[in-house]
Each structure stands twice: as structure tokens, then as C-alpha cells.
Amino acid sequence: MAVTETEYGPGRTIPHPVMFRVLDSEAEDTTIPEIKVVHKAEVAYYPGCVDYYDVEMQFSHMNYGDTNHGIIFDSSIKLLRAVGIEPMVLDRSFMKCCGHDQLWQGKVDVFEKMRDYNTRIIKMLGVKTLVTSCAEGYRTFRLDYKLDGVRVVHITQFLYERGLRIPPQPETARKVRVAYQDPCRSCRQMPVGAVYEEPRELIKRVDNAELVELKTFRADAQCCGVAQMMYCNDKTKGLTRKRMDEATEVQADYLLTACPKCLTHFGCLHHENRWKPGEERYGYKVMDITQFLAERLPGDYPTGGNVDARRKEPPLPGRKGGGS
Amino acid sequence: MELERVKERVLEGRPGFPRAYGPARVDHQPGIPLFPQEATRDLVVIFLLTAIMFFLSSYLTPFLGPARSPQISELIVPDWYLLFSWGLLKIADIFPTFTLGAGTPLAAEFNPVFWGDVLSGIPIIALLLLPFLDRGREARPAKAPIRSAIGTASIAAIFTASLYSIREVISERWLSPNGAPLIPDNTQKWFFVIPPILVGLVTYTALRRLGYQPMRRWLVPNVTVPAIIVCAQSAAILLLPGWLGAEALPYVVWIAVHLVLLSAASAAVAVAVIALPETRARDVSAWTIVLAVLAFAGLSIYMDATDRNGYSWVLSVLYPNMNTLLLLPMFAVMTAWLGTRRPYSTYEYLLNECYQCGKCHTVCPVTKVEDDALGGLNLVYNTFKKQHDGVPLWTCLACDACSAVCPLDIKYSDYILEERAKVHAKMAADGGEREWP
Numbered sequence: 001m002a003v004t005e006t007e008y009g010p011g012r013t014i015p016h017p018v019m020f021r022v023l024d025s026e027a028e029d030t031t032i033p034e035i036k037v038v039h040k041a042e043v044a045y046y047p048g049c050v051d052y053y054d055v056e057m058q059f060s061h062m063n064y065g066d067t068n069h070g071i072i073f074d075s076s077i078k079l080l081r082a083v084g085i086e087p088m089v090l091d092r093s094f095m096k097c098c099g100h101d102q103l104w105q106g107k108v109d110v111f112e113k114m115r116d117y118n119t120r121i122i123k124m125l126g127v128k129t130l131v132t133s134c135a136e137g138y139r140t141f142r143l144d145y146k147l148d149g150v151r152v153v154h155i156t157q158f159l160y161e162r163g164l165r166i167p168p169q170p171e172t173a174r175k176v177r178v179a180y181q182d183p184c185r186s187c188r189q190m191p192v193g194a195v196y197e198e199p200r201e202l203i204k205r206v207d208n209a210e211l212v213e214l215k216t217f218r219a220d221a222q223c224c225g226v227a228q229m230m231y232c233n234d235k236t237k238g239l240t241r242k243r244m245d246e247a248t249e250v251q252a253d254y255l256l257t258a259c260p261k262c263l264t265h266f267g268c269l270h271h272e273n274r275w276k277p278g279e280e281r282y283g284y285k286v287m288d289i290t291q292f293l294a295e296r297l298p299g300d301y302p303t304g305g306n307v308d309a310r311r312k313e314p315p316l317p318g319r320k321g322g323g324s
Numbered sequence: 325m326e327l328e329r330v331k332e333r334v335l336e337g338r339p340g341f342p343r344a345y346g347p348a349r350v351d352h353q354p355g356i357p358l359f360p361q362e363a364t365r366d367l368v369v370i371f372l373l374t375a376i377m378f379f380l381s382s383y384l385t386p387f388l389g390p391a392r393s394p395q396i397s398e399l400i401v402p403d404w405y406l407l408f409s410w411g412l413l414k415i416a417d418i419f420p421t422f423t424l425g426a427g428t429p430l431a432a433e434f435n436p437v438f439w440g441d442v443l444s445g446i447p448i449i450a451l452l453l454l455p456f457l458d459r460g461r462e463a464r465p466a467k468a469p470i471r472s473a474i475g476t477a478s479i480a481a482i483f484t485a486s487l488y489s490i491r492e493v494i495s496e497r498w499l500s501p502n503g504a505p506l507i508p509d510n511t512q513k514w515f516f517v518i519p520p521i522l523v524g525l526v527t528y529t530a531l532r533r534l535g536y537q538p539m540r541r542w543l544v545p546n547v548t549v550p551a552i553i554v555c556a557q558s559a560a561i562l563l564l565p566g567w568l569g570a571e572a573l574p575y576v577v578w579i580a581v582h583l584v585l586l587s588a589a590s591a592a593v594a595v596a597v598i599a600l601p602e603t604r605a606r607d608v609s610a611w612t613i614v615l616a617v618l619a620f621a622g623l624s625i626y627m628d629a630t631d632r633n634g635y636s637w638v639l640s641v642l643y644p645n646m647n648t649l650l651l652l653p654m655f656a657v658m659t660a661w662l663g664t665r666r667p668y669s670t671y672e673y674l675l676n677e678c679y680q681c682g683k684c685h686t687v688c689p690v691t692k693v694e695d696d697a698l699g700g701l702n703l704v705y706n707t708f709k710k711q712h713d714g715v716p717l718w719t720c721l722a723c724d725a726c727s728a729v730c731p732l733d734i735k736y737s738d739y740i741l742e743e744r745a746k747v748h749a750k751m752a753a754d755g756g757e758r759e760w761p
Contacts, residue, residue, distance in 0.1 A: 104741065184722075188728045225689075
């Protein structure tokens, strides 16, 4: 059936990015591979699809690596080590995607497969506490999975209850204003365990950071603009821009979020509005809250923070990476 | 059906409707508290009214006429709305009579008078305790199935108690052909308690089902056990010697027809509920109800016209066992029919509460950027009115900003989940992907 002209114009279809094709076909294969558990622990960390996002963002020319999703993984491990936890990493080599996007796109069959597979592995490995650094993963594991006996926590909750201490910043560090975007999945949509206070408390523990609230915050927080990767068009960009303008209004230096999807869309717009290096519409940095906290801790990232060592400066802007 | 299965799976494991999604509500309306302000004012009014009544009854007692002699009428009954209380007093003789501490100054006698007082007090005590026991804020029956079941059971109990209060009339008025009361006192006593229980069970099953619960665990025993009881008792009446009196034997064919009809109706729904998919089981139970009612009506009209004596003998078998033979088949088919009822769509169910305050539209972020919003695009309202060609459904971000401000806690994202799953199920049924619409 061809695309029909509706009164709202054509193209109101779900664009299935390559990523979803990959994830959907991945869900078909339910054979459990051989799992090498490097560090067996009751606390497990599920990084989510961050590696896929990096590939997808570069594949679809949304940015060229300056929005770093992979660093969420390294930051989380670094932070968990800082509170004395060496987690068992539920790696994507044997876990599947949590299925949030598939569920919300209506692909219940695919979601079911992923859910059953993941549940089986989580039970098999004897996980007692499942830490996730992703708001969507938090919601999905906690509400849409049936993980009886497994405690699902967002990493900010876990760090807060384990008492993460950020050491005093050097004298030379300037004061920064930090705004926090409440992801809808971990805040409004959670009947129990909504994550409102923990990220804010953690930000306040950084001594040179001043927490500023955006125009809409907590339960009223505006969405980042794109949900479950459904479309990307000028309307969704408009929503993202509204949200980012709110951060401009409060003169924030950092816009933090706890959801890799928010990071994707903010990063995309941030990148799009920067035609030359240094000429940015948005004069603040967009990053995940784990990255912000981990940067303030001494020590290196466990695996080098997913940063390409050969790259010394950010890539040139433009559709083809600065080339022709 | 594919859609049904998908819907079941989407909503499987979701703990029912009164799911407290969203942040805790803090927008309680300010007002004058009940205690002490309102309570003080009400006390003043209560004392004033009591004083007026005391005054009137002391000084202005009207002459009510001479008391009626009990010999004038043989049947003295209270007003109809007090019959249930009278019934409660009469049923009290089933309780044991004994005396505690006999011979001591503290001797307490437990006799029917005492038990009758206790029974009459129970409804009042329950009404007094109700506000303390039931603290929920849900007023709609389907959202409070236990409370509703207790309520309908109480209403049924009022009727059965009223019926029991005229037990002497029933015993004298309806006689079987051999002169014995058609409905023995024992049957009447059981008829006091069994209908309320059955009504409560039916209500609970039906309402939970309406609220999307898979009620199979309730449905199967509630339908199967009555069917087994009815079949067993019918077989016993017909086959075992001594159950049918010698006078009834000439009419055994008609009795058998009635008993087989009752057994067949209850067995049919039991088999349907166990073996068939739910929609088919519902069809079967509906047809069972219709056919059984028609058959019974036809039978009684026919027998009334041709063989009245035979019909009296049929009734003299059915009525003494009416708690099992008549009530249980009705219970089984009603449970099967209501318990397989197709539930509302979640959204329809929840949105019935909507009073269209429009807060959701005000906060909806999509309408801030969509040009269509100027032309009246309202995601929530348009979808509710089914005035959508798919745009509101797929444009929604499921960010739940609408639910956060909803005064009634309606979860729009539930609807989004359900409808999107339906679309994909349709696609799958069509054998591939399909563009919307």
C-alpha cells in the first residue's frame, strides 16, 4: 500500500531506522550464547543500547561522535566503583535490548521475545539488584517486565543510597550552573520509585555546581521531543528546541539528563545548530548525569570512555563530516 | 482472535485499573475541615432538633386511637420496608439456645430473642463501620468490585429476609398435591442465605472481568461446581429409589424433562467455559439463557393447559430443592455470560470518567508545535471521539504530561500502548507491513 495523502500530509509513517531492523531481527534468535562472567556479583549493571546509538547517530549523520553515548557506560562503571561496587555487567553480547521502543511502537511480539529472553538470563545469572543508567530501561524493567525478586534501580537512586561522595573540586574550577531534564519515563510514568530527588541531590554534592531548575521541571517537565524514536521532523525538532531554549533562559552551563534518548535528541539539535566550531546557538554542554558526575571524580575511565584516541579535536561540522 | 490475544498480552500482568500511575497527588482542594468546625455546627443542630422532639413528645402527644386487638386479624405484618428485620428475627431460631453461667448471678441466656437482636444489629453496625472499613475514593462499581459485591449481596439478602419473614404464609398458601407444604421450612431457611452469596459471587466475577482481569480462575469453579451439583442431584432424584414418592411416579417423564433441561443448561455452559475460547463461550451461554427460558416458558404453558396435575407434581419436586435445582443453573449461566463479558477498552473505561476540563490539551507539548493544532487537533479529545486518521495516535510522544495534570488520573499512555499494539496486530494479520492509515 502506497503512502496515502492524508489531510495532515504524507509521511506520517513510522520510519523504522536501521537500528530497529537490527534489534527486531536480533530478537528472533533466542538461543543463549555461552556467557563468560568476568566478575560474578549480585549487583548487575545493564548499559542498554548506548553502543547502538553511537553507531546509529553516526550512520544517520546526526552527529559525528561528539554526543558520546558510550561514555555513559564507562561513567557508570566508574561511579559504581567509587561507591564500592564492582557490578556484573549485563553486556549486550548476551543480553538483548530491553524492548522499550518496540513496546511503545506497538510491536508487542518483538517485545515479548526480548522480555522473555532477558528475564531468563537475569534469573539464570542470579541477579539481585539490577542497575540501569537509562530512564527507559528503568521503566521497562521495573513495570513491563515481571522480575520478581530482582530490585530494579536507576543508577542515580543507587548512587544516592550508597552515598556517593564527590571530592572537592580544585580552586581553579569555575562555578557552573547545571540544569537537569527529568525524563518522562523515570519520573512521571513511574507509579513507584519516581526518580525526582536523587539526581538533584547528587548534583548538589558537586561543590562548584549550582542546580538551576528549568521553566518546567519534575512532574511538569516538558518532553525532550521525540519518544521511542518514532519520527524526527521539524515538529519534533521544535519541541526539542523549546526545551533547550528553556536551558538557555536560565543561563545553564550544563544540561544534564538521565536518559540516553534525551541525550540523543538534545545532542542532535546541538550539533545541527552549530555551523562552525564555536558558533553555537546553545552555549552549554549537553551530557548525561553519569558523565557529569564521573568527570568530577579522580581517576580515568575504565575503558577509555569510548573515545577515539586518534581524534584530537571534534570533527568538522557539515553533512558529510566536513568534506565536500 | 489475534486482536484479543495481543490486547491480553499487552495488559497481562498489569495490576488492574486503579493503578496509581503518576506522581502522588498534592492538589487537594482547600475547605473547611470536618472536625472541629463542621462537627460543632452539626452538633448544635442535632441538639436543637432533639430538644424540639422531646418538647413535642412531652407536651403535644397526639391521640393515636385505641390499640388494635391481636384477635382482629390473623396475619399481622410490619410495613413492607421492615419485613427484612422481621425475617432476621424469625431466622434467629436456627441458633443454639443455651445458658452461660447458669446458677450464678451473671447467668447469660442465649435464646432466639438474643440472637434476633444480634442479627438485627448487624446491618446497623455494618453501616456504622462502613466509613472506617472502606477508605477508597473510587465511587464506580467496576473499580470497587468487592464493595459492589457486598452491596448487591446485601440487597439480595434484604429480599430473601423479607421472603422468610412470611414463611407461615408461604407454607400455608402453596401446597404440594399430597398436602405437605410445597416449600419446606428447611428450604426456606437455606433460601435465606444462598441467593445473597450467589449474587455476590456473580457481581464480583462480572465486575472484575469488566476491569480487565482474567477471571478464568473464578469462572471455571463457579460454573463447574454448580453444574456437577445439579447433574448429580437430578440423577439421584431420577435413578435412586426413595427420592421420588410413589404418587409422583406416574409423572416421572415430565419430571425427567425438567431435570434434564436444568442439567443440560448448566453442563453446557460449564463445558463451554472450560473448552471454548471466551468469545464462543459467551455466545454459548447467551444462547443457553435464551433457549432455557423459552423452553421453560413453553413447558409451563403447555403443561398448564394440558396436565395441571402433572405440573403440580413437577413443582413438588423442583421447589423443595430450589436452592440447588433452580438457583444453581441460573447462577452458572449468569456467571458464564457475565464473566466472559468483553471488557471495555482500557481507554474507554478510563475516559468515561473524563469531564473534559481540557487540562491535558493545555499541557500537551505536541499541540504547541503542530500547525494542525490551530485547526483543532487535540490529541486526547480527537482520539476519544474517534475523529482521527491515525495522526493523534502516532504523533503522541507518550510523555504523559496529560496524565500528570489529569484531575482523574486517566492514563492516556495506556490507550497509546493498546491502540498501537492493535495496529501492529492488524499488520501482522494482513501478512506484512502496512502504511498508516
